[in-house]
Amino acid sequence: MTNKERCIAVIGTGRIGRAWAIVFARAGFRVNLHDADRAMLDGARPSIEASAADLARFGLLDETPGELAERVTAHARLEDAVNGVQLVQENIAEVVEIKRAMFEALDRLAPPDAILASSTSGLPASTFTEALPGRHRCLVAHPVNPPSLVPLVELCGAPWTSSETLHNARKLYEAAGQKPVTVAREISGFLLNRLQGALLDEALSLFEQGYASAADLDTVMRDGLGLRWAFMGPFETIDLNAPGGVADYAARYGGTYRSIAQTRVPFDWPPATVAKLDAERRTLLPREQIEARSGWRDRRLMALLAHRRRDDADMKAESDASSSRANSSEPALRPDTGDRHD
Numbered sequence: 050m051t052n053k054e055r056c057i058a059v060i061g062t063g064r065i066g067r068a069w070a071i072v073f074a075r076a077g078f079r080v081n082l083h084d085a086d087r088a089m090l091d092g093a094r095p096s097i098e099a100s101a102a103d104l105a106r107f108g109l110l111d112e113t114p115g116e117l118a119e120r121v122t123a124h125a126r127l128e129d130a131v132n133g134v135q136l137v138q139e140n141i142a143e144v145v146e147i148k149r150a151m152f153e154a155l156d157r158l159a160p161p162d163a164i165l166a167s168s169t170s171g172l173p174a175s176t177f178t179e180a181l182p183g184r185h186r187c188l189v190a191h192p193v194n195p196p197s198l199v200p201l202v203e204l205c206g207a208p209w210t211s212s213e214t215l216h217n218a219r220k221l222y223e224a225a226g227q228k229p230v231t232v233a234r235e236i237s238g239f240l241l242n243r244l245q246g247a248l249l250d251e252a253l254s255l256f257e258q259g260y261a262s263a264a265d266l267d268t269v270m271r272d273g274l275g276l277r278w279a280f281m282g283p284f285e286t287i288d289l290n291a292p293g294g295v296a297d298y299a300a301r302y303g304g305t306y307r308s309i310a311q312t313r314v315p316f317d318w319p320p321a322t323v324a325k326l327d328a329e330r331r332t333l334l335p336r337e338q339i340e341a342r343s344g345w346r347d348r349r350l351m352a353l354l355a356h357r358r359r360d361d362a363d364m365k366a367e368s369d370a371s372s373s374r375a376n377s378s379e380p381a382l383r384p385d386t387g388d389r390h391d
């Protein structure tokens with residue numbers, strides 16, 4: 050089945066639901082929207098078209114914003130929104146009772162072979178799907194805000210989610226242009242927020258103990274670790290930071306990390322530290338400028354994505370050229386050292 054023949058229901062049209070609608074419509078799927086709040090539902094399509102126009106400005110859309118929005122339809126009734134869909138992406142309030150009631154309705158109303166996915170940031174699927182006849186087809190598909198700009202999606206089933214559901218969900222998100230990862234079993238925070246939480250705990254702890262200002266700690270990330278982390282993960286990073294790879298790295302630096310770990314102070318987010326951080330952040334960015342700065346962040350993300358898109362195309366062209374050289378008897382113009390200077 051091609052994307053054009055597929056239909057996705059996006060339930061809840063706040064920040065995350067609207068961004069998911071862009072993801073699926075951009076990939077060619079038809080998208081049905083539903084929200085209990087009529088004003089939110091009515092505002093969704095214009096807002097989706099406006100966000101698509103931003104993507105177009107950065108060369109991240111292969112059609113006009115109007116053409117993308119044409120594939121998005123708002124439905125006042127839940128049963129109409131889920132009619133004939135392959136996947137339901139739920140994005141309503143983060144309250145377990147509300148999710149449970151919604152999944153009961155979705156399991157009753159959606160086609161029996163549709164996948165039912167929740168965008169929940171913190172509720173394991175087992176807390177709101179246990180009693181459902183169709184619980185095998187339910188899972189969490191946790192996006193990063195906004196999924197239209199950050200492609201990671203964390204797939205995490207309940208103990209009763211079928212492997213077929215996880216497999217098919219992974220294929221669908223890949224077809225939508227996202228980067229799914231599978232969390233093997235339920236854990237609070239899934240993967241991304243556990244990694245982010247560990248980093249935040251350490252940054253806040255260093256800040257609390259007065260080792261550095263908040264601005265300098267942000268610089269460590271933005272102009273240090275973050276540059277590499279924009280295109281490779283921490284494991285690949287250390288694998289390349291010692292001539293013999295990760296085992297060599299561990300032999301050289303494992304002791305340093307072990308001794309750092311011994312000095313790490315458990316951090317429990319004391320209000321006084323948060324207030325001190327807030328005071329420094331508000332001198333750097335007054336509260337009334339947060340929204341404008343968020344818009345700036347999204348434009349930076351778009352520019353980065355546009356760069357990555359070009360870079361991926363260049364890498365593919367380079368790899369196609371080197372395999373066609375390998376298949377012919379022509380010698381390469383220059384020796385391929387395997388180095389990539391990006």
Ligand SMILES: NC(=O)c1ccc[n+]([C@@H]2O[C@H](COP(=O)([O-])OP(=O)(O)OC[C@H]3O[C@@H](n4cnc5c(N)ncnc54)[C@H](O)[C@@H]3O)[C@@H](O)[C@H]2O)c1
Nearest residue numbers: 061063064065084085086089140141142143168169170194
């Ligand atoms: N905001 C984030 O950064 C983020 C990131 C990842 C995941 N999430 C998750 O995505 C979900 C949505 O978050 P959001 O930030 O988009 O929230 P939001 O408040 O912007 O939007 C929620 C929407 O759901 C609608 N809604 C609430 N109850 C409903 C119901 N019973 N039926 C139909 N519509 C209903 C509301 O009217 C609202 O439009 C949450 O589960 C959240 O944890 C949020």
